Amino acid sequence: MTKKIKNIIxxxxxxxxxxxxxxxxxxxxxxxxxxxxYDLTTTVTYYANGGDLGMGSxxxxxxxxxxxxxxxxxxxxxxxxxxxxSRGNYEFLGWYLIATNEDGSLKTQVNPESNQxxxxxxxxxxxxxxxxxxxxxxCIGAKWQRIEVVKVYMLCGESETIQxxxxxxNDDGEAQAVLKSYQNGSHILDYSYDKGKDVMTEITAGPLxxxxxxxxxxxxxxAAGTTPVSWPIEKRGDGTSVEIYxxxxxxxxxxxxxxxxxxxxxxxxxxxxxxxxLNDIDCSGLTVSRISKFSGTLExxxxxxxxxxxxxxxxxxxxxxxxxxxxxxxxxxxxVMRDIKIENMTVQFTVASSSIQLPEAYxxxxxxxxxxxxxNVTIEGGGLTMLQQSDGxxxxxxxxEKYLFGGTHETDEAFLASCAGKITxxxxxQPTFTVQ
Numbered sequence: 001m002t003k004k005i006k007n008i009i010x011x012x013x014x015x016x017x018x019x020x021x022x023x024x025x026x027x028x029x030x031x032x033x034x035x036x037x038y039d040l041t042t043t044v045t046y047y048a049n050g051g052d053l054g055m056g057s058x059x060x061x062x063x064x065x066x067x068x069x070x071x072x073x074x075x076x077x078x079x080x081x082x083x084x085x086s087r088g089n090y091e092f093l094g095w096y097l098i099a100t101n102e103d104g105s106l107k108t109q110v111n112p113e114s115n116q117x118x119x120x121x122x123x124x125x126x127x128x129x130x131x132x133x134x135x136x137x138x139c140i141g142a143k144w145q146r147i148e149v150v151k152v153y154m155l156c157g158e159s160e161t162i163q164x165x166x167x168x169x170n171d172d173g174e175a176q177a178v179l180k181s182y183q184n185g186s187h188i189l190d191y192s193y194d195k196g197k198d199v200m201t202e203i204t205a206g207p208l209x210x211x212x213x214x215x216x217x218x219x220x221x222x223a224a225g226t227t228p229v230s231w232p233i234e235k236r237g238d239g240t241s242v243e244i245y246x247x248x249x250x251x252x253x254x255x256x257x258x259x260x261x262x263x264x265x266x267x268x269x270x271x272x273x274x275x276x277x278l279n280d281i282d283c284s285g286l287t288v289s290r291i292s293k294f295s296g297t298l299e300x301x302x303x304x305x306x307x308x309x310x311x312x313x314x315x316x317x318x319x320x321x322x323x324x325x326x327x328x329x330x331x332x333x334x335x336v337m338r339d340i341k342i343e344n345m346t347v348q349f350t351v352a353s354s355s356i357q358l359p360e361a362y363x364x365x366x367x368x369x370x371x372x373x374x375x376n377v378t379i380e381g382g383g384l385t386m387l388q389q390s391d392g393x394x395x396x397x398x399x400x401e402k403y404l405f406g407g408t409h410e411t412d413e414a415f416l417a418s419c420a421g422k423i424t425x426x427x428x429x430q431p432t433f434t435v436q
Contacts, residue, residue, distance in 0.1 A: 300340025351392030383432030
């Protein structure tokens, strides 16, 4: 053998630390010649088992002398950095002996998670601390465990398409914003657990940024959106991922979570937006002004707003153009109120001085353009108080049969009968009516 060839072989041995020789050998000397010269009688074949040993290689055979230690690929690194192992979204757990069939062939099975054929591993881990021995053959496979993440899926209406701007890399390697569409059940992204911990602390923002196209509501533990996520989320420890669902609404909405949200996003002088009631809200201690015109959408989501106090004073100066008031104001043709219960709402209107036209005060609505604005709305308890001063009075102060809803109907009872099932007042818990 020439000195040059010997140097090539010795360099390969040094690079691999253990003295193992790679099967590839760019010389005129055959592989068998080299194995005989260095007494490399033992082979170790590494099977990536779904992973990658570099350059797309799924297996690699190395040759050893009996006194040498086998290279622990994945744990030991070579100076050349050419022998590695990896698998996307999986953690490498080590090398194990592969089980064999009765005829001596290697045993395989289909991994239901990846739908790939993989080798069946025994419980015996490869011993890298002892010499491999003479004339031995080892077949070892990589053992993997999926890296546990929290997978986030889209939760929206069955027939809805949610669009969101996301950043993607184009063919030139540049980041650009693109409009991407999601349907109910679409995978959005994966969250990692807190660094160095087995839990993920609460995330308040949605996985997709709010915009003119969408609004994040909340995270849920189930695809039906009935059970909110319980934070923190604990890692399962078995390699499986936790699945949660991010609920989104198309377009721009105000999400009502607290009584401050009710005050700042619903009880505006004119409500023309969209509000979504995320949970029951107890408004005890909160006083708001009345809404003058209701032309937006209030989605109650089968929740309750309770113990809210509405208070407003009418004067010639601030009400000379309006003679009718109510907690939710005048409902226009565009108004929608759905799946909500208004419980124990107290409403108080005061006439500070007489207007050009005697004002009318109502508990719930001052005018209603269409009963179609309502769907599954319940009113329960509470009451209306009219405070009349010596220089001011209400035109309907004695109208005990029509103080809940303003409009062309003669009585509240007649209005409720005309929109049966759309808006109801709980029997025996009708709001009270007081004039002082």
